[in-house]
Amino acid sequence: MAEKMKLEIVTPYNKVLDELVDEVTATGKLGEFGVLPGHAPFLTSLNIGELYYKKDGVAVCMALNWGYFEIQEDRIIVLVETAERSDEIDLERAKAALGRAEAKLKELSPEDKNFKIYEAALERALVRMQVAGKAARK
Amino acid sequence: MASLKSIKKRIVSVKNTRQITKAMKMVSAAKLRRAQENVVAARPYAQKMGEVLQSLASNLEGDQHPLLEKRDAKKLLLIVVTSDRGLCGGFNTNLCKAGERYIKEKQAEFEQISVLTVGRKGHEFLKNRHTVYKNFPNILAKPNYQAAALLAQDVIEGYLAEEYDQVVMLFNSFRTVMSQDITFQQLLPIVPEEKATVDEAGVEYIYEPSVGDLLADILPKNIEVQIFKAMLESVAGEHGARMTAMDSASKNASEMIGKLTLQYNRARQAAITTELMEIISGAESIKG
Numbered sequence: 001m002a003e004k005m006k007l008e009i010v011t012p013y014n015k016v017l018d019e020l021v022d023e024v025t026a027t028g029k030l031g032e033f034g035v036l037p038g039h040a041p042f043l044t045s046l047n048i049g050e051l052y053y054k055k056d057g058v059a060v061c062m063a064l065n066w067g068y069f070e071i072q073e074d075r076i077i078v079l080v081e082t083a084e085r086s087d088e089i090d091l092e093r094a095k096a097a098l099g100r101a102e103a104k105l106k107e108l109s110p111e112d113k114n115f116k117i118y119e120a121a122l123e124r125a126l127v128r129m130q131v132a133g134k135a136a137r138k
Numbered sequence: 139m140a141s142l143k144s145i146k147k148r149i150v151s152v153k154n155t156r157q158i159t160k161a162m163k164m165v166s167a168a169k170l171r172r173a174q175e176n177v178v179a180a181r182p183y184a185q186k187m188g189e190v191l192q193s194l195a196s197n198l199e200g201d202q203h204p205l206l207e208k209r210d211a212k213k214l215l216l217i218v219v220t221s222d223r224g225l226c227g228g229f230n231t232n233l234c235k236a237g238e239r240y241i242k243e244k245q246a247e248f249e250q251i252s253v254l255t256v257g258r259k260g261h262e263f264l265k266n267r268h269t270v271y272k273n274f275p276n277i278l279a280k281p282n283y284q285a286a287a288l289l290a291q292d293v294i295e296g297y298l299a300e301e302y303d304q305v306v307m308l309f310n311s312f313r314t315v316m317s318q319d320i321t322f323q324q325l326l327p328i329v330p331e332e333k334a335t336v337d338e339a340g341v342e343y344i345y346e347p348s349v350g351d352l353l354a355d356i357l358p359k360n361i362e363v364q365i366f367k368a369m370l371e372s373v374a375g376e377h378g379a380r381m382t383a384m385d386s387a388s389k390n391a392s393e394m395i396g397k398l399t400l401q402y403n404r405a406r407q408a409a410i411t412t413e414l415m416e417i418i419s420g421a422e423s424i425k426g
Contacts, residue, residue: 010186012283012366014179030346043193044346045355068190068356072343077186081283 003037098125156391163384170377215302219309220260227383230259286366310375318375
């Protein structure tokens with residue numbers, strides 16, 4: 001494949017990634033979607049979820065936390081609060097976070113202001129574990 | 139003339155002070171570097187966020203979102219970002235005074251002006267003069283995005299509940315190590331930036347979900363990013379200001395030590411001379 005896309009992942013703390021890739025798959029608000037070179041201009045918000053990209057046949061998986069995905073003229077900008085490559089994830093920490101969030105969710109009623117916060121924490125922990133699990137299997 | 143002993147004592151005490159100011163300068167220099175790196179690292183995110191917002195706004199007609207809507211501005215909220223600690227020259231005082239002036243100016247325009255302070259110093263300064271709406275101390279030691287996000291959510295909630303109609307943020311933005319600019323920035327309602335003159339509007343985006351939904355998500359995020367950026371800049375500015383202040387304090391201390399040493403030597407010389415005079419005159423009288 002000759003054509004490639006430029007993928008930039010940016011968080012408030014740093015620029016995580018700036019590479020030429022062949023293929024990207026991410027979890028949008030309305031579900032998972034894939035992007036190949038030559039895609040029409042596209043803007044969407046991302047859910048807490050996974051993002052894969054393929055570069056020279058090697059697939060890399062990342063855990064993302066809330067953000068935006070924009071593609072224009074084969075340039076992809078991903079704005080996220082956190083982004084971690086599968087091998088960077090601290091599985092122990094994710095598990096601990098999962099336990100904490102679960103315990104909190106049991107105590108709180110769904111109307112509570114904090115319920116959503118812990119729900120998101122739970123989701124984040126799950127995604128992290130998922131992504132980390134995939135790396136381990138390879 | 140002061141006694142030898144008392145001068146000696148003062149020299150020692152000034153030397154101790156110099157030691158402290160020197161150490162503080164070193165610490166600030168190290169912290170400044172880290173803070174500066176943070177500012178630089180956060181820049182691309184803020185910039186891209188601006189770009190995305192821009193491309194959304196260019197496809198926008200009218201007031202589609204409560205955060206964009208212009209209300210009859212009656213109540214103003216001023217967010218003042220200062221540092222938690224002192225000993226950084228005029229860093230906090232100048233900012234607080236600028237805030238004070240701003241409030242005086244605006245008093246005629248608004249029915250009610252309240253203040254939200256970030257950082258202990260600003261709170262101490264303003265708490266007796268104005269209604270402090272809320273205070274967020276101790277989040278600046280290690281500025282993180284979560285803290286900024288919480289603050290932003292608080293501000294947005296209050297805004298939507300019409301507790302205030304306009305939000306202005308006041309902070310020291312980092313220009314160089316030596317100088318900080320006092321900056322006023324309007325946070326709410328959001329004023330969309332001037333549309334780019336380069337005709338990018340020709341690009342038809344696919345939006346998923348709709349523009350309105352995306353906007354509802356991104357506008358609050360934008361506030362968070364702005365506050366986060368202001369916090370980082372303020373922290374970098376604080377360390378810069380402290381470094382400069384401590385540097386001049388060390389210099390002053392050195393100068394003072396020089397002066398005191400001169401005084402001490404003179405006093406010592408004078409004491410020796412009088413002693414000699416006494417001995418000589420004593421010897422003379424015996425001979426006589």
